[in-house]
Amino acid sequence: MGGRKPILLQINSEQSYIIGIDIGAKHIRFALGNLSGKIICYQTIKVPLNISEDDLIQSLIKQVYVIMDESAILKEKVVGIGIGVNGNVENESGMITYSSKFELHKAYLKQEIENEFHIKVKVENSARAMALGEQWFGVGKGFSNLLCINVGYDVCAGLIINNQLVKGKHNLAGNIGHMVIDLNGPVCSCGQVGCLKAFICHDALKRMVLTEVYAGRNTSLIECMKGDMEKISGKIIQKAAKKGDSLSIELLKNIGQSLGVACTNMINIFNPDIIIIGGGIGKADEFYMDELKKVVRQRLVTTEGKETEIVASKLGDKATVIGAITLIITELYEMNSTP
Numbered sequence: 001m002g003g004r005k006p007i008l009l010q011i012n013s014e015q016s017y018i019i020g021i022d023i024g025a026k027h028i029r030f031a032l033g034n035l036s037g038k039i040i041c042y043q044t045i046k047v048p049l050n051i052s053e054d055d056l057i058q059s060l061i062k063q064v065y066v067i068m069d070e071s072a073i074l075k076e077k078v079v080g081i082g083i084g085v086n087g088n089v090e091n092e093s094g095m096i097t098y099s100s101k102f103e104l105h106k107a108y109l110k111q112e113i114e115n116e117f118h119i120k121v122k123v124e125n126s127a128r129a130m131a132l133g134e135q136w137f138g139v140g141k142g143f144s145n146l147l148c149i150n151v152g153y154d155v156c157a158g159l160i161i162n163n164q165l166v167k168g169k170h171n172l173a174g175n176i177g178h179m180v181i182d183l184n185g186p187v188c189s190c191g192q193v194g195c196l197k198a199f200i201c202h203d204a205l206k207r208m209v210l211t212e213v214y215a216g217r218n219t220s221l222i223e224c225m226k227g228d229m230e231k232i233s234g235k236i237i238q239k240a241a242k243k244g245d246s247l248s249i250e251l252l253k254n255i256g257q258s259l260g261v262a263c264t265n266m267i268n269i270f271n272p273d274i275i276i277i278g279g280g281i282g283k284a285d286e287f288y289m290d291e292l293k294k295v296v297r298q299r300l301v302t303t304e305g306k307e308t309e310i311v312a313s314k315l316g317d318k319a320t321v322i323g324a325i326t327l328i329i330t331e332l333y334e335m336n337s338t339p
Helices: 051-070 107-119 126-137 202-214 234-242 247-270 280-299 316-337
Strands: 017-023 027-034 039-046 080-083 096-097 121-127 146-150 155-161 274-279 307-313
Touching: 017 051, 017 126, 017 280, 017 316, 027 051, 039 051, 039 316, 051 080, 080 107, 080 126, 080 247, 080 274, 080 316, 096 107, 096 307, 107 121, 121 126, 121 316, 126 155, 126 274, 126 316, 146 247, 146 280, 146 316, 155 247, 202 234, 202 247, 234 247, 234 280, 247 274, 274 280, 274 316, 280 307
Parallel strands: 017 080, 080 121, 146 274, 274 307
Antiparallel strands: 017 027, 027 039, 146 155
């Protein structure tokens, strides 16, 4: 899966369409694109708190109809639906075995949506979908071995080796959020200490900001959040950093250092051609990237490892939804290539 682009992309690419869905922590993104990866229509809806599995499925179905109606694309021209979700996904069935954000356990999104639309549906972990999207349509083009790190409310990685997605025996590969980077670090949501997630994700940033503010640190973040500290987010921190807020800049540099340790470990284990940083943090590379690369250069032993290309995604918020579209493109390619 991945690699060179198939001939089918040049055949009726303007007459066949795919819908990609990115189920995020706070928003669900929908995109309708053609076989060349060009997005025709893009929409975002908010995710209600504590949404049930049934309500989530119905929201997805409703919005798929909406995006087809608004783009004036006939249902018959949609050849598949790809879905990226933050969670563990079973290979063949597409069952979401676990997703902490939505409390999903053995959720059959694939089956329910296929029953509604009678077309091919593929469900994959969001970081793996992102990795495919980057390899086909992003900064990962031309690389056979790449690692994508998706940082937001959680952190996970999508790994492609020799043009194949790496999933592992139980589809757990890439769960780097619980890679321990400091044995004396803060407690993670999983109950362990020192996990990468406890240093760079949303709850970690919130904890660090509150600690500094309650200690009397002067920061424009207080004004940005209008006094409501629950509104803290990576987006707000990035905006404040761009305006020169010292605490925000410090936090982003710290994220760079933590990511640097994680990237060092992944380079030592997998030796990718390129590492791509995406998710909400991807847009703040002017603040974290130098620190990240500095750690990698300091900690890696080999010259080749130190020269690993590390870049921020240029697909932005659309990285995973483009990857979800690519899930179907690769499926069509495999079907087209079968003798």
